[in-house]
Amino acid sequence: MNQRVGTDSSPLRFAACESASLPLFATFIGARRRAPPARTHRQIGSQLVGRRILAAMGGLDSSSMETDLDRPNIEEYLTTETIREVPKKLHLSDLLDISPTLTEAAGAIVDDSFTRCFKSNSPEPWNWNIYLFPLWCLGVVVRYGILFPASFSWLVSFSNLISCMFCRVGVLALGWIVFFAAFLPVHFLIRGHDKWRCKIERKLVEMMCSVFVASWTGVIKYHGPRPSRRPQQVFVANHTSMIDFIILEQMTAFAVIMQKHPGWVGFIQKTILESVGCIWFNRTESKDREVVATKIREHTQGVDNNPLLIFPEGTCVNNHYTVMFKKGAFELGCAVCPVAIKYNKIFVDAFWNSKKQSFTTHLAQLMTSWAVVCDVWYLEPQYIRPGEIPIEFAERVRDMISVRAGLKKVPWDGYLKYFRPSPKLTERKQQIFAESVLKRLEEI
Amino acid sequence: MGNASSMLTQYDIEEVQEHCNYLFSQQEIVALYNRFCQLDRTAKGFISSDEFLSIPEFSLNPLSQRLLKMVDGLNFKDFVAFLSAFSPQATPQQKVELIFKVYDVDGKGRVTFKDLLEVLRDLTGSFMSEEQREKVLGQVLEEAGYSRESSLYVEDFMKVLSKAGLKMEVEVPVD
Numbered sequence: 001m002n003q004r005v006g007t008d009s010s011p012l013r014f015a016a017c018e019s020a021s022l023p024l025f026a027t028f029i030g031a032r033r034r035a036p037p038a039r040t041h042r043q044i045g046s047q048l049v050g051r052r053i054l055a056a057m058g059g060l061d062s063s064s065m066e067t068d069l070d071r072p073n074i075e076e077y078l079t080t081e082t083i084r085e086v087p088k089k090l091h092l093s094d095l096l097d098i099s100p101t102l103t104e105a106a107g108a109i110v111d112d113s114f115t116r117c118f119k120s121n122s123p124e125p126w127n128w129n130i131y132l133f134p135l136w137c138l139g140v141v142v143r144y145g146i147l148f149p150a151s152f153s154w155l156v157s158f159s160n161l162i163s164c165m166f167c168r169v170g171v172l173a174l175g176w177i178v179f180f181a182a183f184l185p186v187h188f189l190i191r192g193h194d195k196w197r198c199k200i201e202r203k204l205v206e207m208m209c210s211v212f213v214a215s216w217t218g219v220i221k222y223h224g225p226r227p228s229r230r231p232q233q234v235f236v237a238n239h240t241s242m243i244d245f246i247i248l249e250q251m252t253a254f255a256v257i258m259q260k261h262p263g264w265v266g267f268i269q270k271t272i273l274e275s276v277g278c279i280w281f282n283r284t285e286s287k288d289r290e291v292v293a294t295k296i297r298e299h300t301q302g303v304d305n306n307p308l309l310i311f312p313e314g315t316c317v318n319n320h321y322t323v324m325f326k327k328g329a330f331e332l333g334c335a336v337c338p339v340a341i342k343y344n345k346i347f348v349d350a351f352w353n354s355k356k357q358s359f360t361t362h363l364a365q366l367m368t369s370w371a372v373v374c375d376v377w378y379l380e381p382q383y384i385r386p387g388e389i390p391i392e393f394a395e396r397v398r399d400m401i402s403v404r405a406g407l408k409k410v411p412w413d414g415y416l417k418y419f420r421p422s423p424k425l426t427e428r429k430q431q432i433f434a435e436s437v438l439k440r441l442e443e444i
Numbered sequence: 445m446g447n448a449s450s451m452l453t454q455y456d457i458e459e460v461q462e463h464c465n466y467l468f469s470q471q472e473i474v475a476l477y478n479r480f481c482q483l484d485r486t487a488k489g490f491i492s493s494d495e496f497l498s499i500p501e502f503s504l505n506p507l508s509q510r511l512l513k514m515v516d517g518l519n520f521k522d523f524v525a526f527l528s529a530f531s532p533q534a535t536p537q538q539k540v541e542l543i544f545k546v547y548d549v550d551g552k553g554r555v556t557f558k559d560l561l562e563v564l565r566d567l568t569g570s571f572m573s574e575e576q577r578e579k580v581l582g583q584v585l586e587e588a589g590y591s592r593e594s595s596l597y598v599e600d601f602m603k604v605l606s607k608a609g610l611k612m613e614v615e616v617p618v619d
Contacts, residue, residue, distance in 0.1 A: 092585060094584075097543075105511050110527065113501075119482060425504040426505070427569055427571075430569030433567050435571065437580060438572065
């Protein structure tokens with residue numbers, strides 16, 4: 001699927017307008033979630049028009065463009081009434097009638113495709129009802145009183161059925177103790193045998209991640225061939241929460257690119273994750289991109305480095321949608337191995353809404369829920385095709401991941417969570433409107 | 445966002461429905477409440493400008509600043525009343541009144557040439573010069589039987605816009 005859309009540092013150029021039909025302002029409208037019979041013809045028409053204009057702008061085949069969500073086959077809705085005839089003369093009503101612009105604004109207020117990507121489910125704890133609560137309490141008593149003193153492996157296997165905050169914390173605490181007891185000596189004392197040290201540290205990090213996963217009663221199914229340690233490859237995955245990394249790390253020690261965090265997460269980043277070769281970036285620094293790009297390139301060339309894992313969305317999304325992939329991972333000239341992650345929301349909503357809760361709260365929420373159930377698919381490595389630009393490559397891979405994990409694609413840049421859209425988008429709309437007015441002015 | 449509808453009682457829904465002249469169904473009001481709570485991240489009871497501007501599609505609308513003056517700080521009842529003009533059940537009169545309010549943002553009850561110019565400036569940005577805008581407006585006003593000095597009232601807007609056939613509808617997604 002060829003899509004040429006702008007995903008460089010400035011957000012997406014998606015505003016479009018039908019220049020022939022003033023004042024029809026067509027843009028990518030946040031389409032309604034259901035395939036609506038009730039959607040007005042104007043909305044559909046303008047959306048279709050918007051796609052046509054985008055095709056004209058991007059110079060590509062409009063029929064291959066899939067910028068939208070669950071909407072019906074647009075061709076069924078296309079009637080001539082949606083495209084109004086252009087009256088030759090300019091009237092006062094044309095200038096006074098700002099209804100299309102207002103409708104778009106109101107449509108965006110009522111429902112927009114970007115905010116939808118970050119909507120988390122309301123937490124519905126299963127335990128808190130008359131049937132399961134007594135069972136849960138019994139579980140607490142049994143686990144804390146009887147099983148906790150017993151062995152580690154018993155706890156892990158039994159706690160798969162009923163959640164227990166105490167035994168999870170216990171498992172986690174034990175895991176940390178074991179980890180640090182092994183990691184710190186290895187990290188500081190074994191000098192000279194670097195290769196050996198790296199291997200041990202890798203194994204320890206993998207073990208620690210397994211403990212983490214066990215503490216949330218993680219039931220994770222891996223599909224596809226396990227990642228191999230080869231140079232000239234990067235792994236890309238969709239991003240729902242920081243636990244994505246832990247889930248993938250459990251299977252293979254990846255080096256990941258992460259946003260620098262404050263607090264205890266930052267401490268762990270500095271001490272432990274450095275050992276697997278992680279790279280840090282800072283969203284708020286503008287020059288950061290070039291620095292990170294260089295680091296990434298160096299990492300992929302190195303033979304001994306752990307395989308690099310990148311989350312091209314750049315932010316956490318709620319596992320129902322994927323936002324635009326940043327092209328950085330796709331212009332390295334090496335193989336891109338897509339990984340698709342899909343959480344089963346029945347058990348817990350693993351989406352980390354970073355605007356709403358801190359990571360600690362998020363982890364605590366995970367630990368008090370029944371289980372974290374997810375599927376991980378390792379997909380076939382992709383190479384950039386001749387004549388394909390990195391952005392198209394990124395879209396192609398995003399398509400693969402979205403289809404595999406059953407996610408819907410949305411053409412917004414994830415960074416719009418933190419930054420406002422570029423004023424160029426508004427200017428484009430203004431330009432189109434102005435040009436149409438001027439054109440009709442000449443005809444008077 | 446927790447179970448929003450559990451915080452809205454039947455009385456609340458009916459009160460809001462009455463306030464918006466029954467232009468939205470009760471289900472739509474519940475859906476709008478969920479949306480309101482989603483946008484109002486800090487649960488203040490109203491949505492601030494910043495939170496409106498975090499909707500990218502709203503932010504890149506040329507009239508966003510004008511609309512912000514109208515919607516900033518509205519509580520839920522007034523929020524629904526504002527959106528009621530976009531309901532399919534709304535009369536053309538109600539739609540025209542909203543358009544009038546957007547032009548007459550300082551609420552003086554009439555729209556002057558200056559107001560028309562300001563809105564046209566928002567819509568065209570730097571792609572039309574001030575002289576071109578004045579010229580265009582002057583021409584169409586004359587053609588419609590007004591002059592630059594005349595003020596337009598709601599009735600004038602009704603007269604001009606009812607011929608155009610206003611299509612100003614938004615669908616509220618109901619779960």
